[in-house]
Amino acid sequence: MVFQALQKVFRRPQYALLAFVTSVTVFVFAVWFPNLPLIVRIMGHSDILFSQKFDLPISLLGSIVTNFTLLSASYTIAIAILFGINLSMLVYFLRRRVAEVKQGGIATGIFGITSGVVGIGCAACGSFLLTSILSLVGASWILSFLPLRGAEFGILGVILLSTSLYTTAKKIQNPVICKI
Amino acid sequence: METELKKERISIPTAIILAGVLIAGAVIWSNKSNANLAQKQQPQQVAQQTGDLEQMAKISASDHIRGNPDAPVKIVEYSDPECPFCKRFHDTMKQVMDEYGKDGKVAWVYRNFPLDQLHPKARNESVAIECAGDLGGNDKFWSYADRLYEVTPSNNGLDPAELPKIAQYVGLDVSKFNSCLTSGKFDKHIEDDVQNAAATGGNGTPWSIVVDKNGKKYPLSGAQPYASVKQLIDIALQSK
Numbered sequence: 352m353v354f355q356a357l358q359k360v361f362r363r364p365q366y367a368l369l370a371f372v373t374s375v376t377v378f379v380f381a382v383w384f385p386n387l388p389l390i391v392r393i394m395g396h397s398d399i400l401f402s403q404k405f406d407l408p409i410s411l412l413g414s415i416v417t418n419f420t421l422l423s424a425s426y427t428i429a430i431a432i433l434f435g436i437n438l439s440m441l442v443y444f445l446r447r448r449v450a451e452v453k454q455g456g457i458a459t460g461i462f463g464i465t466s467g468v469v470g471i472g473c474a475a476c477g478s479f480l481l482t483s484i485l486s487l488v489g490a491s492w493i494l495s496f497l498p499l500r501g502a503e504f505g506i507l508g509v510i511l512l513s514t515s516l517y518t519t520a521k522k523i524q525n526p527v528i529c530k531i
Numbered sequence: 532m533e534t535e536l537k538k539e540r541i542s543i544p545t546a547i548i549l550a551g552v553l554i555a556g557a558v559i560w561s562n563k564s565n566a567n568l569a570q571k572q573q574p575q576q577v578a579q580q581t582g583d584l585e586q587m588a589k590i591s592a593s594d595h596i597r598g599n600p601d602a603p604v605k606i607v608e609y610s611d612p613e614c615p616f617c618k619r620f621h622d623t624m625k626q627v628m629d630e631y632g633k634d635g636k637v638a639w640v641y642r643n644f645p646l647d648q649l650h651p652k653a654r655n656e657s658v659a660i661e662c663a664g665d666l667g668g669n670d671k672f673w674s675y676a677d678r679l680y681e682v683t684p685s686n687n688g689l690d691p692a693e694l695p696k697i698a699q700y701v702g703l704d705v706s707k708f709n710s711c712l713t714s715g716k717f718d719k720h721i722e723d724d725v726q727n728a729a730a731t732g733g734n735g736t737p738w739s740i741v742v743d744k745n746g747k748k749y750p751l752s753g754a755q756p757y758a759s760v761k762q763l764i765d766i767a768l769q770s771k
Contacts, residue, residue, distance in 0.1 A: 385735065385752035392749060393766070403766055413756035417623075418616055 356520035357436070360443045369442060374435030381427050382415050383408065426505035433512035440519045582732020584748040587740055588723070590640055595664055595672045598628055599635035603744040604767045606751075606760075607640040609728035611736040612657060612676075613650035615685035616754035620737040621677070623757050627764065637764060641676065643724040644736050650687045655712070657721050659694045662711035666703050674701040743767035 361367045383390060390408050393399060415424050497503050590596070590605060608624065610617040624639055631637035643661070645653035656679060664672030678697045683689040698708040728738055732750060739751040741763050747770060749763055 386750070386755070388732070389750050389752070389763075398769075398771060399766055403762065407759060407762045407766070410756060410758040410762055413758060414753060417619060417756050418753040420615075 353517055353520040356440070356523040359523060360440050363443075366439045366443055370435040370439035372435075373438050374431045377434045378428065378431035379412065381431065382412050385418070386411055386414075420502075422499070422502055423505060426502070426509050429509045430505065430512060433509065433516060437512055437515055437519065440516065440523065444519060444523055582730065582734075584731050584740055584750060586727070586730040587742075587748065588727045590742075593720075595641045595669060597639040597641070597669075597673055598632040599638050602635055602638035603770075604631070604636060604764055605638045605640055605742045606764075607642060607740045607742065609642045609644035609724065609731075609733050609736065609738040611645050611650060611653045612660065612679055612683060613653040613685055613687050613689065614646065614736045617737045618680050618683065618685050620739075620754040621680040623754065623760060625677070626757055627760055630761070631764060636768060641672075642728065643721045644728040644733060644738060645721070645725065646736060652687050652689060652691065654721060655691065656683075656689065656694065657724075658717050659697070659708075659712055661717040661720065662708055663698065663701065663703060665711060665716070666707055667701070671701055671703060675703070741767050743770040745770055 361370070390411070393404055393407055396404075415427070419427065499506075587607060590607065596605075606624070606627070608620070610621070627637060628639055632639070641660075643657040645657045647654060660672065660676050660679060663675030667675075675697060678700055679689075679694075682693060682697065694712065695705045695709055699705050731738075731740060733752075735752060737754060741749040741751060743749075747767075749767065751760070751763060
């Protein structure tokens with residue numbers, strides 16, 4: 352059923368493009384996230400050549416290999432892909448005016464995305480966003496009790512996004528309608 | 532239809548329960564395998580700060596510098612000996628020094644940033660590195676650091692019994708080294724480094740600040756690829 356729904360949506364190039372662009376954007380943001388201040392600084396520097404302004408951010412994408420564990424790289428990529436597909440399917444759903452977009456599916460997707468985002472980062476040595484949030488509430492000690500040191504949130508994000516994808520696919524295949 | 536709606540209604544609670552089960556499972560598993568971890572936590576926690584690079588402590592004679600101390604570009608690295616990414620970045624920095632250190636263009640400044648919440652053994656290892664420097668000077672400091680980063684399996688995996696062995700390996704007096712390790716002599720120094728890393732915006736390791744000849748600073752977070760570090764160095768070197 353999920354496969355059929357995916358076929359239905361991605362038969363149209365605009366939805367495939369939307370999913371692709373969204374996934375790439377999420378992936379790039381996740382990998383750049385720890386170094387956004389550096390990128391901003393470089394971009395705003397008038398003495399730096401345009402080619403250098405272009406090359407440095409591109410090379411930073413290589414940190415998916417050097418600054419991520421196999422696990423965190425896997426769920427970061429999975430979250431990016433699932434995010435893109437989810438968004439595309441939701442847009443398809445809404446544009447087709449299938450009225451019964453129940454909060455359940457969307458909320459699960461948002462919860463999944465949120466959970467995935469807080470898990471993004473260097474899981475072994477201070478997951479940046481997660482550490483920040485926990486520190487704000489004085490709860491950074493929680494990390495020491497998590498066996499995967501925060502990667503749990505990334506895994507949870509993948510699970511919830513997959514659930515959301517399944518729910519949306521089901522709605523696309525079997526929209527809730529008033530039967531005569 | 533009704534079944535459909537029922538399923539919809541239970542999707543959010545299911546997601547929340549799933550999250551709870553995962554976190555509870557993690558806590559139980561962790562309690563099983565690391566029963567004493569909580570007791571070992573250091574009192575100091577790295578507070579999240581927005582950070583200001585200008586807060587970086589001035590590079591001074593008390594720093595451990597590899598390469599030309601007057602190099603036009605200095606890379607100040609705040610590092611945790613048990614962080615696997617610091618281990619990886621240590622090799623990247625050695626590669627940097629091979630390429631830029633010989634000509635005196637780049638200097639590497641090492642500072643301590645043990646993340647106690649994640650790696651309770653890291654602080655003691657930071658003390659060990661400092662002790663090596665204290666007993667044998669700058670060369671022994673770097674020899675000890677190189678060897679420690681080489682042998683540690685990371686993620687709190689280094690047996691503390693290895694520390695004196697590394698001291699012996701690099702040619703230090705082991706009994707003096709052991710005395711230094713328990714003396715508490717570097718506790719303040721290391722804590723100052725940790726607080727300074729946090730003040731500059733570091734909230735993960737490795738955390739580096741590239742400083743050009745005019746004092747302009749560029750933050751570099753994480754174990755970035757050699758290509759990125761090289762590009763950043765080239766940008767810093769061309770600073771007018």
